[in-house]
Amino acid sequence: MKYKRFVLGAVAIIVALWIIVGEQMAGASADAFINARLVTVRSDVSGRIDMERRALGAKVGQGEVLASVTDPLVDIIRLNDLIMEGDFLLSELSRLTAYQTATQEILGKLEKRSAIFSRHRMEEITIMLDHARDRLALIELSGESEAESDAALESFGAPANALPAEPRIPGLALDHARERVAVLEVALSAAQAGVFLGGGYNDAPNAEQRAVEMRSEMAATNTSIADVEARQLAVASRIGRERQRVNGLTGGNIAAPVNGLLWEVLAADQERVERGDPVFRMVDCGSVMVSLSVSERIYNTLTIGQPAKFRPAGRNRIFDATVSRLAGAGAATIYRNLAVAPSPKHLERYDVTLLVAGIANDPDLSCAIGRTGRAFFERRPLDGVRGLF
Known part of the structure; x- marks a missing residue:
């Protein structure tokens, strides 16, 4: 009886160590967050801009009018x-x-x-x-x-x-x-x-x-x-x-080119803008991706198109993902046209981008820019248990 308890205790310790080591040694990201491309909306003509007050981060549908530009001094000679x-x-x-x-x-x-x-x-x-x-x-x-x-x-x-x-x-x-x-x-x-x-x-x-x-x-x-x-x-x-040309130069409405979020306002109401000046920046919710960083060991095992898993923080659901880009270390420049920039600690590791198709169909995550989570590239000991919850 005494030996039996000893054996059972030893087995339990070994399984626990296996789980701990397996979970820790499995290829996983240090951090992961939902990201998306930015779209810059510019003025087509020169003139005075009229815009409604909108909260940053407000949802905007494609074709929705964001502002209007009028130029009363257009040349009609x-x-x-x-x-x-x-x-x-x-x-x-x-x-x-x-x-x-x-x-x-x-x-x-x-x-x-x-x-x-x-x-x-x-x-x-x-x-x-x-x-x-x-x-x-x-x-x-x-x-x-x-x-x-x-x-x-x-x-x-x-x-x-x-x-x-x-x-x-x-x-x-x-x-x-x-x-x-x-x-x-x-x-x-x-x-x-x-x-x-x-x-x-x-x-x-x-x-x-x-x-x-x-x-x-x-x-x-x-x-x-x-x-x-x-x-x-x-x-x-x-x-x-000529009338069509003049009407185009006189001004018109500035509409949202995509479905997304109003991310940044670059002009003020009643301000005069020139042709091509940026007026808004929007997050394109149709281009949602997951940005993350991994260690050098894990990075060197990844390939484009490799399957992965993404688990948002606070959610039990695990989404299937695919490796779409391997940017490596110090990949600060690739975030210039993305909504969320990486932290300095993120840039010390190796940058990876995942495409997660299931996020677009989740109403809570379809455009949850900045939402964090973890990504995994190998099977872990508790994956079967996680599937039960």
């Missing part, structure tokens, strides 16, 4: 010149449109007068042709009657010149009558085709001649209107681009 050019083109278009309308009215009146002239001129030629045909028929009939009289006298045995001479129709008059009918027929045919002949030239009415000129003016005016409208479209496009 070019925009005003383009607007004036557009007004000139509008005035020119109004003038051409009015001229087109007036020309159209004059052309309508001239075409109406020309139609009246054409109708009456054709009636006139028709009347003249009818009378000319009647005269030609009378002349030809008179010539036939004289020939019949001479034949009757000769049948009675009397000479043709036995009676006193009566007026005879000269052959020249007959020929002239025939010529007149032929000329009028040609004139009527030409008039029906829209050409009025007079003395061997085109006897188009003055209204028709003016109408031809007006049609030419209308064509030129339509071309000018099309040209002005095309230039209006070009100027309108240039005005739109």
Whole structure:
């Protein structure tokens, strides 16, 4: 019985020593804390800044307006010149449109007068042709009657010149009558085709001649209107681009680029800022990581992508992690764009960065910047017991 107690005590001491030594000798970090990248929000334009008062560390959603910048002294001379050019083109278009309308009215009146002239001129030629045909028929009939009289006298045995001479129709008059009918027929045919002949030239009415000129003016005016409208479209496009540029220079809202925390305010309300000046610094909660330092012995056993464990202080849950960066000793420069800087003691050891995917899904740790804990790179004797709690 006495030996049994001695053996049990010895076993208990050995197990306790194994646990203590195993826990202490396991690869673990001296310190570990949740960290994240910083995002600097800058002003796009120069001007006066207006911002609401916000507590440092306040949660900010992506796209949320943080401040606005206004520059009342932005240069708009070019925009005003383009607007004036557009007004000139509008005035020119109004003038051409009015001229087109007036020309159209004059052309309508001239075409109406020309139609009246054409109708009456054709009636006139028709009347003249009818009378000319009647005269030609009378002349030809008179010539036939004289020939019949001479034949009757000769049948009675009397000479043709036995009676006193009566007026005879000269052959020249007959020929002239025939010529007149032929000329009028040609004139009527030409008039029906829209050409009025007079003395061997085109006897188009003055209204028709003016109408031809007006049609030419209308064509030129339509071309000018099309040209002005095309230039209006070009100027309108240039005005739109210039207005967009001026609006951009005039100012606007400064929105949060990421979901995160308001970490630092670098400008004051109503302060004048220049283009590119930093206004805010935010913590990007989408880039949460764990920073830690280890001894040289443990550091030399680590590799990129190696699995690890992270246990936040005050929490029983252990998160799976992965080694993402091995920065070594004196790695102060890599923290310039991170939310939490390392302590001098941290820099005396070897810096390691872990990616812990499960933290993003934990509402208490998703953006708990600065929260501490420990990281482990080897299995420890009590890992199985810790999993029960």
